[in-house]
Amino acid sequence: MKNLTLENITKVCGGVYFGPADKLDQEVSSITTDSRKIEAGSLFVPIVGERVDAHKFIPQVMEAGALATLSERTLENADFPYIKVKSSLQAVKDIAEFYLKQLQIPVVGITGSVGKTSTKEVIASVLKEKYRTLKTQGNFNNELGLPLTVFRLRDEDEIAVLEMGISDFGEMTRLAKIARPDTCVITNIGPCHLENLGDRDGVLKAKTEIFKYLKKDGHIVLNGDDDKLCTVKEYEGIKPVFFGMEADKDIYADEIVSRGLKGMTCRIHVGGESFVTDIPMPGRHMVYNALAATAVGRIYGLTLEQIRHGIETLEAISGRFHMIETDRFLIVDDCYNANPMSMKASLDVLKDGAGRRVAILGDMGELGENEVQLHAEVGEHAAQCGIDVCICTGALSANIAKEARKNPQLTVIEEPDRDSLLAHLDSYVKTGDTILVKASHFMQFEKVVAKLQEM
Numbered sequence: 001m002k003n004l005t006l007e008n009i010t011k012v013c014g015g016v017y018f019g020p021a022d023k024l025d026q027e028v029s030s031i032t033t034d035s036r037k038i039e040a041g042s043l044f045v046p047i048v049g050e051r052v053d054a055h056k057f058i059p060q061v062m063e064a065g066a067l068a069t070l071s072e073r074t075l076e077n078a079d080f081p082y083i084k085v086k087s088s089l090q091a092v093k094d095i096a097e098f099y100l101k102q103l104q105i106p107v108v109g110i111t112g113s114v115g116k117t118s119t120k121e122v123i124a125s126v127l128k129e130k131y132r133t134l135k136t137q138g139n140f141n142n143e144l145g146l147p148l149t150v151f152r153l154r155d156e157d158e159i160a161v162l163e164m165g166i167s168d169f170g171e172m173t174r175l176a177k178i179a180r181p182d183t184c185v186i187t188n189i190g191p192c193h194l195e196n197l198g199d200r201d202g203v204l205k206a207k208t209e210i211f212k213y214l215k216k217d218g219h220i221v222l223n224g225d226d227d228k229l230c231t232v233k234e235y236e237g238i239k240p241v242f243f244g245m246e247a248d249k250d251i252y253a254d255e256i257v258s259r260g261l262k263g264m265t266c267r268i269h270v271g272g273e274s275f276v277t278d279i280p281m282p283g284r285h286m287v288y289n290a291l292a293a294t295a296v297g298r299i300y301g302l303t304l305e306q307i308r309h310g311i312e313t314l315e316a317i318s319g320r321f322h323m324i325e326t327d328r329f330l331i332v333d334d335c336y337n338a339n340p341m342s343m344k345a346s347l348d349v350l351k352d353g354a355g356r357r358v359a360i361l362g363d364m365g366e367l368g369e370n371e372v373q374l375h376a377e378v379g380e381h382a383a384q385c386g387i388d389v390c391i392c393t394g395a396l397s398a399n400i401a402k403e404a405r406k407n408p409q410l411t412v413i414e415e416p417d418r419d420s421l422l423a424h425l426d427s428y429v430k431t432g433d434t435i436l437v438k439a440s441h442f443m444q445f446e447k448v449v450a451k452l453q454e455m
């Protein structure tokens, strides 16, 4: 890894090196916190977690060929190189910041309340048409995930698409200091992490911390249909590129047609030109994500044809509106996470499904003091969006059920928890159903998806 010698690593994380001096100028081949992923020449970073203290893996990773390890403690009788640091977590951030500077690769940083991963995927799918593109894998978007993503970059990569997720003030500043984006994309400002951020103005403030480390000649790409984001007029002389559904936006979509669960077709207008594209994922929100990707594609010099092709070759990822066809059902596996905005968006898509449209919904976490009201609003939405069955699982979801029952045409079922749902699932679903599975991550609704696949 470019310039990541043991000497430089020791310096940037303010550590103390123990080991033979002749190894100090060796570069590490990779950096990992996972003892099973050690390769010859790796640097191991032992993280002290709630359940496991990874320092216990140090002997085995050195045996497996690691060049060196970090350690928060003095290692008695160590016969291998190690760097003693105060905090492994802080060290990975410091090393990642240094490493990204060595590579000088343009960075697109993506944040927002909902749709970060989905938008990241479309942006990367577009940029790959012209550049060797590295993107965040899955959801590695926090103060550990972002550095680990940075460590996957190599000199040959031409652009990095990095997801940045936060739940509190100050966090984005720390992430931005590592990523130093050339382009910042914000998808929207929703009622998420309100237990820390208070209200949507707090969310706006926390997310826009990303601008603090924006490069001088950088770009800002914002959802202009978001009532909070459209108030951002400029940042240190940089005017945002706004995207949205109206012709007054810099980049906008019209002629929007749903192809049901197969996806969306729309015309995207940019700088006096336009093109028609078939987005291979359903939901009006995917049009927004494609608009964000068009904006980024333009910034990095792609032709409209390259952008269109990138959008149309987007691949689905598990847990995020991933369509699974079994002999009996069409399952919409959206179980990775949920919040009020994404629940409503997914329900809107479900209504285009064939057969009975069944929503299996579970509790949404981290909503703060308004959690009851926010669940009730999802229930109101479920009542009027035109689905057939709504199965509400968990204590908070009882509030979804209560509102959903106001539509007598909708069959509403309540379950106290996931295990009880799993036990009764057979009796709730029928061959031919289209079934949406969605809840916050802690509900572990991947078990519901797995059960449906077996049925």
Ligand code: ATP
Residues within 6 Å of the ligand: 112, 113, 114, 115, 116, 117, 118, 119, 139, 141, 165, 187, 188, 285, 286, 288, 289, 319, 320, 321, 334, 336, 337, 341, 342, 343, 345, 346
């Ligand atoms: P997390 O905070 O868990 O990282 P995220 O911001 O990465 O979430 P995604 O995983 O991309 O969000 O999307 C979650 C769900 O939100 C999707 O399955 C989809 O239903 C919906 N969604 C995707 N994009 C948008 C969008 N732009 N606006 C509203 N909803 C969206």
Ligand code: MG
Residues within 6 Å of the ligand: 116, 117, 118, 138, 139, 141, 163, 165
């Ligand atoms: Mg995500």
